Amino acid sequence: MSRLALLLFLTGCAAQRPFSAPRWYGQSTAGGWPETASAGARSVEVDFEAVTPQRAEALRRGGVHLPRGSERLADPRAHRDFVDLRVSAVGFGLTEGGYLLYCEGLPLPVLVPESQVDLGVTSAEPLGAFIYPDRDSALADLEARGTEAGQAGYAWYRGAGGALIVPTLFSPATTPRIARTMLEVREHLAQTTQRELKVLLLTLTGAKVLQGVFSRVLRVGVEPEPRPQPRREGVGGRARASQTPAPQAAPPAPEPVPAPAAPAPVPGVPAPSPGLVQALSGGNPTPRVAPGPRLSQDVAARPKVPQVLPSDRPISSSPTQNAQMQADIRYLRNLGARNIRVNQQQLIVRDGQRVGTNRPDLQFDYNGRRYHVEYDTPSSGRGPDHQSRITSNDPDAETILLIVP
Known part of the structure; x- marks a missing residue:
C-alpha cells in the first residue's frame, strides 16, 4: 500500500507544469529558441541604443559600468526610429527652402534644410553607433573628434522632438532611400519648370511684352488664395512659424509657374527673372561652355578677396536692369543665397579667392556652387563673351545670361 501511494505521488509530480525559465525582454518562441518557452508567447522587437561617450563616462563616475554591446546590435540603421525606415514620402519645400519628409507615425512633415543635404556624398564614416x-x-x-582627410563624417542624433534617429548629413551614404527620392523630386521639378517656362517664352513676342506679361504671370503663381497654413516642424523639433499669405494682385491663374521660394512681389516691383528661377531649380537655360585660355590680367589678379560693396549699386545706366537685379537679389536672399556681390571682381565659391579682374553684374553662392549673372539688352551680344571669361576663370561656376531691356 505504501508503494502504491509513493507511485501516485511521483506520477502527480511528473504531471505538474515545470518551473518556467526566466524570460528575457525580446525572447522569441520562433525556431532556434529553447523549447522551454511557453507555447503561444508573442515575440517582442528590441532596439539597442549605444549611449554617447559623455553619458557612459558620467555613468561610470556614478558607479554604473555598462556592458560592451555589439556594434552591429546597436547600429542606428537597424533601429525602428531610423528616419530612412520611417519615411513614406519626400517633397521639395519650394517656400521653405528644403525637403519635407513624411514619416509614419508623425502627424506633420519634417523639414530638412538644404544645408543638411549633400546628394554627392556616396561614402562617409560615422562617428560611432551612439546617438x-x-x-x-x-x-x-x-568637430572635436574630426575625420580622416578626404573622408566625410557624420553622427547620429534624435530629431523631430526625439521621434526620429537622423544623421547630421543626409546623403546617399547615410540615408540611401531618402537621398534617391530627393534626386527624383529635384529632377521632376526641374523638368516641370523647364517645360512650363518654355511654353510661356514661346507664346510671347517682344522683349518689353515678355517682361510685363511674365511678371504678371509670376505674381499670380506665387500668390494663391489665402488658406490656413499648416505648422511645419523642423528636424530639431522646433515648430516653424506659419507665414501669412500676401494679398492677391490678380485672380489666380489655372497653370501657375513653380518657383523655388519666390517672395510675393509688390505691385510695381519686377518679379524674379524667370531664367534665374529656372537655373536654381536645376535647369539652367544658359548652355555651359568649355573653359578657354585665361586673360593675362585675370592670371595676375591678387587672390586676396576685396571688401564687399553695397548691393544697391547700379550695374548699368538702364533703370530697368537695375530694378530687375534688385528684385533678383531679394529673391536670392529669401532663398538663402550667400556671399552676394554686385558689380565686383570675380570670386570663387565661399569667397575663397579672387580669380579675375572682370566684374560680373551679380554673383552669389547657392547650394554649394558659385553663380554669376549677366544682364544684357537684346542687341548687346556681349553675354557669350562674359560667360566665356567667367568659365575660364572658374570652370566649376555656373553662369546665367539674362536679357533685360
Missing part, C-alpha cells in the same frame, strides 16, 4: 540627444551636441563632438 546624441540633439543636433548641436552631435556636431560639437563631430
Whole structure:
C-alpha cells in the first residue's frame, strides 16, 4: 500500500507544469529558441541604443559600468526610429527652402534644410553607433573628434522632438532611400519648370511684352488664395512659424509657374527673372561652355578677396536692369543665397579667392556652387563673351545670361 501511494505521488509530480525559465525582454518562441518557452508567447522587437561617450563616462563616475554591446546590435540603421525606415514620402519645400519628409507615425512633415543635404556624398564614416540627444551636441563632438582627410563624417542624433534617429548629413551614404527620392523630386521639378517656362517664352513676342506679361504671370503663381497654413516642424523639433499669405494682385491663374521660394512681389516691383528661377531649380537655360585660355590680367589678379560693396549699386545706366537685379537679389536672399556681390571682381565659391579682374553684374553662392549673372539688352551680344571669361576663370561656376531691356 505504501508503494502504491509513493507511485501516485511521483506520477502527480511528473504531471505538474515545470518551473518556467526566466524570460528575457525580446525572447522569441520562433525556431532556434529553447523549447522551454511557453507555447503561444508573442515575440517582442528590441532596439539597442549605444549611449554617447559623455553619458557612459558620467555613468561610470556614478558607479554604473555598462556592458560592451555589439556594434552591429546597436547600429542606428537597424533601429525602428531610423528616419530612412520611417519615411513614406519626400517633397521639395519650394517656400521653405528644403525637403519635407513624411514619416509614419508623425502627424506633420519634417523639414530638412538644404544645408543638411549633400546628394554627392556616396561614402562617409560615422562617428560611432551612439546617438546624441540633439543636433548641436552631435556636431560639437563631430568637430572635436574630426575625420580622416578626404573622408566625410557624420553622427547620429534624435530629431523631430526625439521621434526620429537622423544623421547630421543626409546623403546617399547615410540615408540611401531618402537621398534617391530627393534626386527624383529635384529632377521632376526641374523638368516641370523647364517645360512650363518654355511654353510661356514661346507664346510671347517682344522683349518689353515678355517682361510685363511674365511678371504678371509670376505674381499670380506665387500668390494663391489665402488658406490656413499648416505648422511645419523642423528636424530639431522646433515648430516653424506659419507665414501669412500676401494679398492677391490678380485672380489666380489655372497653370501657375513653380518657383523655388519666390517672395510675393509688390505691385510695381519686377518679379524674379524667370531664367534665374529656372537655373536654381536645376535647369539652367544658359548652355555651359568649355573653359578657354585665361586673360593675362585675370592670371595676375591678387587672390586676396576685396571688401564687399553695397548691393544697391547700379550695374548699368538702364533703370530697368537695375530694378530687375534688385528684385533678383531679394529673391536670392529669401532663398538663402550667400556671399552676394554686385558689380565686383570675380570670386570663387565661399569667397575663397579672387580669380579675375572682370566684374560680373551679380554673383552669389547657392547650394554649394558659385553663380554669376549677366544682364544684357537684346542687341548687346556681349553675354557669350562674359560667360566665356567667367568659365575660364572658374570652370566649376555656373553662369546665367539674362536679357533685360
